[in-house]
Amino acid sequence: AQKITQTQPGMFVQEKEAVTLDCTYDTSDPSYGLFWYKQPSSGEMIFLIYQGSYDQQNATEGRYSLNFQKARKSANLVISASQLGDSAMYFCAMRGNAGKSTFGDGTTLTVKP
């Protein structure tokens, strides 16, 4: 079974500062992928970044990076230089060999001006 845990229901960050959103996961699959999605108040799910379980380097996409620590089963999202438009709900998810994808409960990020 797959499980995603996001322990921060809400986070605040000052504009232009960096913020880390936590995610831990549990799976028995040897091969899996980890994702982060952003969901603004408008409701659409926007893909941010992907990390494969065999990838040696942490994934980066613009201001987003994924701090992947396989032994700890963690996949934290780091957002650098926060912007007001980053205020949204953020979901960590995983997809395993069977193809099924599981999501966490999310973290609401608020960027303060």
Place this chain on the structure above:
Amino acid sequence: GAGVSQSPRYKVAKRGQDVALRCDPISGHVSLFWYQQALGQGPEFLTYFQNEAQLDKSGLPSDRFFAERPEGSVSTLKIQRTQQEDSAVYLCASSLRWQGASSGANVLTFGAGSRLTVL
């Protein structure tokens, strides 16, 4: 199509009515997922198709929920005898088949969702 299309965007049903929610995935996407998202919560897995085969329906809350994808493209989620607790946003997502861990092609693309309100 260019994206995942869901219809209707909004549906209001009286308790006891049957509803059908449609998902048109990205052309060529083999995998299709249905999720239920309550307000302020994460998407909860309902069911998963690969082509027309329903590989996992473990998340369907009751036998009132039924999903199909008869030709391996468009999918319909049907809810019979709706109850108030069925009120939620129903999200559909599609992707290529699982490509192995290192492939970014495993990403799910979501539709805008269908918001169901049961009165």
